[in-house]
Each structure stands twice: as C-alpha cells, then as structure tokens.
Amino acid sequence: MNSGSVGRGRPRSVERRRAILDAAAELALGSQTLPTMDAIATRAGVSRTTLYKWWPSSAAVLLEGLLERFHASIEFDDDLPVRAALTAQVDALVHLLRDTPAGRLLRQLMSASITDAATATALLDQWMEPRRHAAIHHLERGMTIGEIRPGTDTALVVDALFAPAYHRLIWGHAPLDDDLAEHVCALVWPAITT
Amino acid sequence: MNSGSVGRGRPRSVERRRAILDAAAELALGSQTLPTMDAIATRAGVSRTTLYKWWPSSAAVLLEGLLERFHASIEFDDDLPVRAALTAQVDALVHLLRDTPAGRLLRQLMSASITDAATATALLDQWMEPRRHAAIHHLERGMTIGEIRPGTDTALVVDALFAPAYHRLIWGHAPLDDDLAEHVCALVWPAITT
DNA sequence: CATATAGTGAACAATATGTCCATGAATTCG
DNA sequence: CGAATTCATGGACATATTGTTCACTATATG
Incomplete structure (x- = not known):
C-alpha cells in the first residue's frame, strides 16, 4: 500500500519483504507445489502474522516476486x-x-x-x-x-x-x-x- | 484393477463407483477448486475409506469420470x-x-x-x-x-x-x-x- | 462351510488455514 | 520528551483436510 510514502508510524521493513519474496521463490523452485504461508514465514525468519498482513496467499507472494524480478x-x-x-x-x-x-x-x-x-x-x-x-x-x-x-x-x-x-x-x-x-x-x- | 474379472470375494459396487464419479463432477462444476475427498464421499453417500481404496486423490476421481464421459x-x-x-x-x-x-x-x-x-x-x-x-x-x-x-x-x-x-x-x-x-x-x- | 474381497464408521496424528490478542519496536508529530 | 501510529512478534485458537488404521459387516466364490 504505502511502501513508498513516508507514513506516520514504524516503516515497513524492506529487508523482511525481500526475505519473504526470496524465501517464497526458493521454496517454490524446490517443489512442485505452492509453498505454504507457514513454510515461507519460517524460511524467511518472519512471523506468519506479517505475511498475512501484506499478502492474502502464498500465490500472491510468489507473483509479486516474479513480477519484480522479471x-x-x-x-x-x-x-x-x-x-x-x-x-x-x-x-x-x-x-x-x-x-x-x-x-x-x-x-x-x-x-x-x-x-x-x-x-x-x-x-x-x-x-x-x-x-x-x-x-x-x-x-x-x-x-x-x-x-x-x-x-x-x-x-x-x-x-x-x-x-x-x-x-x-x-x-x-x-x-x-x-x-x-x-x-x-x-x-x-x-x-x-x- | 479387477473391475472386469470375476474375482473371489465380494464384487465391487458399480453403483457406488457411478455415484462417486458423478458426485465428484457435480462438486467440481459447482466450484473453482477441486472437491475434497471428504466432500465427494459425503455427496456420494459413501465412506471415505472406499474412495481412498480406489483413487489416490480427488483429481484422479475427476479424471476417471472425465475420460469415461468424453x-x-x-x-x-x-x-x-x-x-x-x-x-x-x-x-x-x-x-x-x-x-x-x-x-x-x-x-x-x-x-x-x-x-x-x-x-x-x-x-x-x-x-x-x-x-x-x-x-x-x-x-x-x-x-x-x-x-x-x-x-x-x-x-x-x-x-x-x-x-x-x-x-x-x-x-x-x-x-x-x-x-x-x-x-x-x-x-x-x-x-x-x- | 471357509475364504476372500468390498464397504462402513470411527478414530487418529499431522498439516494448513485464517484470525485474534497482548506485547514490543520504530518512527513522526506536537 | 511524550503521544500517537504503524509494524512486527509469538502464541493461541477453531476449523478443515489428509491419509492411515482398526474392528466390523456384507457379499461373493469354491
């Protein structure tokens, strides 16, 4: 949403976003099936709550990473x-x-x-x-x-x-x-x- | 496996097989997502055990129905x-x-x-x-x-x-x-x- | 009859899901 | 500085699905 704008409170962590997108891609590439939100969170070293705050599904995470990369x-x-x-x-x-x-x-x-x-x-x-x-x-x-x-x-x-x-x-x-x-x-x- | 051959024990119920294939197709047509084994069994009025005995997944049930019909x-x-x-x-x-x-x-x-x-x-x-x-x-x-x-x-x-x-x-x-x-x-x- | 296979219903552990809440962390505004 | 605001955590929770197991019943053959 407000990734770019300078908001009021604590700014969103770009490192965590990066780690999440990367973790999702790595997990997806190592498997036939979509990674679970759980697995992405664990691999990225991030709480599951954070994932659900920004993305509705693992597919959405994966898609954002794909579009950004390509x-x-x-x-x-x-x-x-x-x-x-x-x-x-x-x-x-x-x-x-x-x-x-x-x-x-x-x-x-x-x-x-x-x-x-x-x-x-x-x-x-x-x-x-x-x-x-x-x-x-x-x-x-x-x-x-x-x-x-x-x-x-x-x-x-x-x-x-x-x-x-x-x-x-x-x-x-x-x-x-x-x-x-x-x-x-x-x-x-x-x-x-x- | 032995659907056609006359085996030793109780023969497989063709009615149940029909009910299962039909239930799977109906459920699939009424939704975007694959039906669950549970839902198919319930709709077909059959125990889940029977499903797992003959098919490994709901996709397999659906596929068998599709191929038979078309x-x-x-x-x-x-x-x-x-x-x-x-x-x-x-x-x-x-x-x-x-x-x-x-x-x-x-x-x-x-x-x-x-x-x-x-x-x-x-x-x-x-x-x-x-x-x-x-x-x-x-x-x-x-x-x-x-x-x-x-x-x-x-x-x-x-x-x-x-x-x-x-x-x-x-x-x-x-x-x-x-x-x-x-x-x-x-x-x-x-x-x-x- | 014995034997073999099909089907039932219930239970089970293991995973995921999506949501909630209390808490702490980082930042801006007055 | 202090207050307000947003981000992030971690744990808990109810719910759902999976795949398997077990004891039991049903229906066929020889």
Missing part, C-alpha cells in the same frame, strides 16, 4: 523489422520459460490462477496483457507500413504465436526448443503478410 | 479433406471446452496436473496424446497425398492448431469463438500446403 523481460525494439521483432519476443519468452526460474514459477502461478480468481486477474493484467500488448503493437506497426495484411485478427495471431510456448510449459509433451520461436513465426507468417 | 469425443473422419478434418477436430475441441462440462473439469485437472505428477501423466497419456495423434494422422495423410508439404513439423503444427484453444480456456483473456477453429486453421494453412 518486469523488464519484454522485448520491445521498434528498430527491428516486424517479423524479427515478433520472433525476438516469442524467443525471449521461450528462453524465459525454459532457462530462468520464471518458467517454474509461472507454472505454479497458472495452477493457482485456476482456483484463485484474484491471482488469475493479477497474473493476466500484470504478466500476460503487457506482453500481448507489446506483440500487438508490432502487428499494428506492420499493418501501418503495409507489411501485415490489413484486417488481421491481432488477438488471434498473438495467441497463435505465444500459446504453443505456454502449452509446452504446461503439458510438457514437447520441448521448448531453441528454434521454436522462429518456427512458430514461420508457420504464421505467410497467412498475415500482404 | 472418451468418444475425438473427431476422426478420413473421408473429409485434410483441412476440413483438422478444422473439425479443432472445432470439436473448442465446443467441448466451451459448451460441455469438459472445459471446467479440464481446467481443474490441468491445475492439479502441475502439482501432481500422476495426474499430469494420466491426463497427458489419456487425454492429450490421443487427440494429438489423431491430428497428426491427418497431417501425415495430407503429406502422403501431396497436399501437405513434406518435412512439415507435425508436432509443431498440432500445437499451433490446438494450443490457442487451451490457452484461452486457461487464461480467459479471449473467448472461444465459434469461428476460432476455422480461423486458426486458416492462419496455419498457407505455411504447410504445397
């Missing part, structure tokens, strides 16, 4: 050609999901999203939509310069580009290959170019 | 042209996810899959793989008759076709439109035809 992970380069820019975005996601903790954390958060509407809203608004919007931006740029066919269903194209990566993250039926982004873009490209 | 939901028509056959498969999935209980049940099972390896394996083997295989069949048929470009990455194409539907089911950021299947196929088609 907020700058959206590729956004208007100097690149449209196809290269889109490929770079999908490629960044593929590597994020495969090679960083974000993949494992997102898996658990997506699981939590299904049973917890608050997590679902937060994850959609703060993780998914910014990335979708960045991709749509390039598609609209492509339509402006006449490279992408006008009238293209950008929402659909974005899903076609990104869904396979999330799909493989969730189901694990096929690997997140290095060339997945390139191949997915190649698959969609002929249908959307003029 | 085992025949794979469109498979070799008389159709390849593109029509694939579109029909995607379209069947879209309507299944949107208009039948399968959608809500699958959401919860996918959530459970992330935290429970046994559920993940069962769901992948018994739900996802048969559908993927049916789609790959048509793609290979298309390659044989020279309609689909040889060397096509069938695994990737199948993901591109089906992932958007699951993606929208999970994230809920866009609707499962009536024409989603058609549009997704149209998006992929130019890249895979000869």
